[in-house]
Amino acid sequence: MTKNNNASGPVLSVSDLSLEFVTRRGVLKALDRVSFDIARGEVLGVVGESGAGKSLTGSAIIGLIEKPGRLSGGEVRLNGERIDNLSPEAMRKIRGRKIGMIFQDPLTSLNPLFRVGDQIAETVMAHMNVSRAEARARALALLTEVGIPAPESRIDAYPHEFSGGMRQRVVISLALAAEPDLIIADEPTTALDVSVQAQIITLLKRLCRERGTSVMLITHDMGVIAETADRVAVMYAGRVAEIGPVADVIRNPQHPYAAGLMGAIPALKKNVGRLAQISGSMPRLNAIPPGCAFRPRCPKAFDRCAAERPDLMQAGKSRAACWLVDQGVPA
Amino acid sequence: MNSGMNAHMNSGSGETLVASRDLRRVFDVSSPWLERVLSGEKKRLLRAVDGVSFEIRKGETFALVGESGSGKSTVAKLVVGLLPPSGGDVTFEGIAKGRQPEAGSVQMIFQDPYASLNPRWRVRDIIAEPMSALNRPADPAARAARVGELLTLVGLSPLDGEKFPHQFSGGQRQRIAIARALSSEPAFIVCDEPTSALDVSVQAQILNLMRDLQEKLGLTYLFISHNLAVVRHMAHRIGVMYLGRLVEVQETEALFENPQHPYTRLLIDAVPDLADIGRDRVPVQGEVPSPINPPSGCTFHPRCPLVTDICKAQAPAFDGRTACHHAGKAFA
Ligand SMILES: Nc1ncnc2c1ncn2[C@@H]1O[C@H](COP(=O)(O)OP(=O)(O)OP(=O)(O)O)[C@@H](O)[C@H]1O
Ligand SMILES: Nc1ncnc2c1ncn2[C@@H]1O[C@H](COP(=O)(O)OP(=O)(O)OP(=O)(O)O)[C@@H](O)[C@H]1O
Ligand code: SF4
Ligand SMILES: [Mg+2]
Ligand SMILES: [Mg+2]
Numbered sequence: 001m002t003k004n005n006n007a008s009g010p011v012l013s014v015s016d017l018s019l020e021f022v023t024r025r026g027v028l029k030a031l032d033r034v035s036f037d038i039a040r041g042e043v044l045g046v047v048g049e050s051g052a053g054k055s056l057t058g059s060a061i062i063g064l065i066e067k068p069g070r071l072s073g074g075e076v077r078l079n080g081e082r083i084d085n086l087s088p089e090a091m092r093k094i095r096g097r098k099i100g101m102i103f104q105d106p107l108t109s110l111n112p113l114f115r116v117g118d119q120i121a122e123t124v125m126a127h128m129n130v131s132r133a134e135a136r137a138r139a140l141a142l143l144t145e146v147g148i149p150a151p152e153s154r155i156d157a158y159p160h161e162f163s164g165g166m167r168q169r170v171v172i173s174l175a176l177a178a179e180p181d182l183i184i185a186d187e188p189t190t191a192l193d194v195s196v197q198a199q200i201i202t203l204l205k206r207l208c209r210e211r212g213t214s215v216m217l218i219t220h221d222m223g224v225i226a227e228t229a230d231r232v233a234v235m236y237a238g239r240v241a242e243i244g245p246v247a248d249v250i251r252n253p254q255h256p257y258a259a260g261l262m263g264a265i266p267a268l269k270k271n272v273g274r275l276a277q278i279s280g281s282m283p284r285l286n287a288i289p290p291g292c293a294f295r296p297r298c299p300k301a302f303d304r305c306a307a308e309r310p311d312l313m314q315a316g317k318s319r320a321a322c323w324l325v326d327q328g329v330p331a
Numbered sequence: 332m333n334s335g336m337n338a339h340m341n342s343g344s345g346e347t348l349v350a351s352r353d354l355r356r357v358f359d360v361s362s363p364w365l366e367r368v369l370s371g372e373k374k375r376l377l378r379a380v381d382g383v384s385f386e387i388r389k390g391e392t393f394a395l396v397g398e399s400g401s402g403k404s405t406v407a408k409l410v411v412g413l414l415p416p417s418g419g420d421v422t423f424e425g426i427a428k429g430r431q432p433e434a435g436s437v438q439m440i441f442q443d444p445y446a447s448l449n450p451r452w453r454v455r456d457i458i459a460e461p462m463s464a465l466n467r468p469a470d471p472a473a474r475a476a477r478v479g480e481l482l483t484l485v486g487l488s489p490l491d492g493e494k495f496p497h498q499f500s501g502g503q504r505q506r507i508a509i510a511r512a513l514s515s516e517p518a519f520i521v522c523d524e525p526t527s528a529l530d531v532s533v534q535a536q537i538l539n540l541m542r543d544l545q546e547k548l549g550l551t552y553l554f555i556s557h558n559l560a561v562v563r564h565m566a567h568r569i570g571v572m573y574l575g576r577l578v579e580v581q582e583t584e585a586l587f588e589n590p591q592h593p594y595t596r597l598l599i600d601a602v603p604d605l606a607d608i609g610r611d612r613v614p615v616q617g618e619v620p621s622p623i624n625p626p627s628g629c630t631f632h633p634r635c636p637l638v639t640d641i642c643k644a645q646a647p648a649f650d651g652r653t654a655c656h657h658a659g660k661a662f663a
């Protein structure tokens with residue numbers, strides 16, 4: 001798999017990805033025909049209700065689905081080549097080398113027993129053909145790049161000797177170590193204070209701009225998405241409800257769930273009075289209604305919504321899975 | 332409270348309900364005594380709350396914001412009496428018997444609705460517990476009827492009383508926690524990050540409910556959150572905490588329009604907002620220093636863009652609005 005065999009196509013292409021959990025009480029559909037692309041250098045934000053399947057989508061892409069979960073359909077392509085059917089060994093090579101990962105808790109990505117410089121250098125050596133000295137020099141360059149002050153004196157420190165924000169910087173440098181094409185960041189700033197969060201987001205944005213790395217940014221924080229993402233996907237009950245350019249999805253959502261979500265977020269710049277509220281809660285995975293999964297909570301549902309499942313349809317610059325779009329009615 | 336109005340149209344009656352005066356709380360975070368003696372280490376004290384004074388008016392929502400570790404939860408625990416203060420005091424005008432608030436008149440709602448409800452109790456018993464503790468109302472049938480009313484009030488069904496907490500979602504559990512807090516008919520509720528564990532759409536349901544209840548019942552809230560947008564939505568007045576101290580207190584709109592303390596300004600600027608599509612933020616430099624060994628003078632000085640020599644030497648006094656030697660000055 002060479003970097004340039006598909007330079008014009010998307011870095012990541014997910015199509016009709018489905019994932020099930022086989023439990024004693026039956027089969028749960030946790031992801032149901034999820035499709036989206038991420039272009040080179042693009043930041044795709046992924047938002048949606050807790051339990052909607054955002055993290056599972058990320059795990060499925062990097063081949064980290066644990067039993068009783070299993071992929072039951074669709075495919076994942078990286079630079080045009082399928083990666084969902086690779087052996088665990090081949091997938092391990094792709095993780096780190098082609099796809100970097102950043103999780104909410106920096107400690108899950110760092111080994112507490114090893115000095116951070118050694119961890120970064122190990123990753124560099126595992127994926128690139130360099131000497132130990134070169135790998136260490138690269139670790140130092142990475143720590144500098146992510147804004148660790150006085151990196152020469154911090155390179156031999158252990159993870160617990162860093163503050164939360166500095167630790168997350170170390171994780172980012174680890175994710176970048178092998179110059180991956182794609183970074184999957186799952187709630188990378190949720191555990192951090194706003195002021196530190198702003199530092200990390202600024203850093204991520206700068207890195208994608210300068211290196212052309214693509215990012216799948218999973219977060220609950222629409223504010224972070226507004227600032228960082230080029231496009232955004234809104235997930236609901238294991239499906240993509242809407243996907244489109246960030247400004248369109250935020251200012252002019254087409255799917256009623258996306259519209260409800262945007263109205264529910266208190267704004268910093270103005271007081272909206274009463275917040276829009278979506279009544280009820282997301283269905284359990286074993287009780288997703290037929291037709292549109294949002295129908296029981298949807299203020300605009302009509303007959304067709306209960307009978308047929310809507311697929312993503314073009315709606316302005318976005319695509320939304322809602323029958324209203326087919327009828328030409330805005331959400 | 333003038334009912335029927337948006338909670339932001341008024342800020343209570345002007346009468347003080349709760350007042351904190353020079354509240355302090357120190358934690359001893361030293362290593363165990365023997366270890367300390369052997370290693371010659373000194374006692375280490377953490378000033379989690381270091382001289383905090385504020386007043387909360389009847390019917391208003393007073394919010395505390397600040398970064399993690401700034402002392403918000405410690406203030407909450409001191410106010411409801413879950414922790415004894417190391418100095419200063421809290422008084423409850425109007426709802427006090429002597430120095431103590433009247434039984435049941437102060438309640439607290441916690442961040443984590445999973446941890447704060449007893450998993451083995453039925454919801455009706457959880458909600459009735461404050462009434463049983465006070466034996467008010469004394470008639471069990473009246474208590475049962477009130478549980479049903481409270482469940483309806485928070486948007487659940489009286490039939491839900493039979494269920495156990497695990498049968499509810501996070502948002503529903505927070506509704507149960509609110510019903511429980513309301514059951515002793517409190518005048519004052521301390522809410523410590525009541526929606527931080529919830530999804531934004533569930534958060535909207537809970538915040539709307541809390542505002543409706545305030546209007547209906549004339550409740551007074553101390554509302555703690557690290558989310559400035561949530562606080563702007565809920566509060567009439569806001570106190571900003573930094574390293575155990577209040578650095579600014581203002582009416583909500585004034586705070587956002589005209590923040591006086593450089594930390595407040597940087598904090599407002601650091602929050603990503605839906606209105607800022609594609610904007611690059613100017614992040615606050617540096618990280619929150621250790622409260623065990625706070626910086627000299629103004630504790631914000633190592634991160635402050637306005638810092639001068641006096642800031643390093645002398646802690647600025649609180650002037651009623653803010654504590655800063657260069658309050659309101661423009662950033663260079
Ligand atoms: N081992 C499992 N067995 C059954 N269901 C599971 C299992 N693991 C995850 N799920 C379910 O899959 C769904 C999707 O979970 P996922 O973690 O992807 O949600 P999310 O969108 O990332 O939510 P959050 O915002 O809370 O992180 C959830 O409803 C979860 O309960
Ligand atoms: N029981 C305790 N023993 C020792 N230190 C404590 C104790 N409780 C709190 N602290 C310390 O006091 C400081 C203030 O903590 P507090 O929980 O009040 O902060 P907070 O503003 O509520 O933060 P967060 O936003 O993370 O909830 C912190 O440095 C914390 O580590
Ligand atoms: S007192 Fe000085 S250091 Fe502190 S906030 Fe004001 S200007 Fe900054
Ligand atoms: Mg998740
Ligand atoms: Mg707290």
